[in-house]
Amino acid sequence: NFKLTQPHSVSESPGKTVTLSCTRSSGSIATSYVQWYQQRPGTSPTTVIYENNQRPSGVPDRFSGSIDISSNSASLTISGLKTEDEADYYCLSYDSSNQGRVFGGGTKLTVL
């Protein structure tokens, strides 16, 4: 079993670029794909990145994902921030030891 750790909150101004991190506690981040979900208040989560760096159709190319083996972490980068990007963001990965899925604790992104 492993945990995914995310910073609790991040703030940035409109038009800027922000990078959200997701650090895996044990085992390599490269072992399983990482997904990123956006959740606005009162709504179900939606995918913004899957398979580390793939964008679903309809997600703007301002959203990008990557992994860094040296820091054992995944990152979600949002460029050209808009106020509509203000939301909670969660990373998710697969735990091959038990076929489970592990969510990070989430990052609250504030755009102001």
Next chain:
Amino acid sequence: QVQLVQSGAEVKKPGASVKVSCTASGYTFSNYPIHWVRQAPGQGPEWMGFISPSGGYTVSAQELQGRVTMTTDTSTNTVFMGLTSLRSEDTAMYYCAREGRNFDFWGQGTLVTVSS
């Protein structure tokens, strides 16, 4: 269009059981597993488990093993999640989600409140 429609909100007393349904439409039900995710108020999502579309294979989170049951009714394309021995910590929004290359479609959520 793909839709997952969940049953309505539930209020249960501690020690009781709850069963939440998730009815799928707009795609071939037999092609995708369904996962259950819950989210306590003000908290992040917690993965609960998944069921194969045939209903023949399930995996549940270790913390919930023994209390959670997932079943399917392929005649109505409906997946059910049952949780027993409810306690206040089980108060949460419960979501079903279809797994393609990610959790690509989610239900609207079912609020389960456990209170005496």
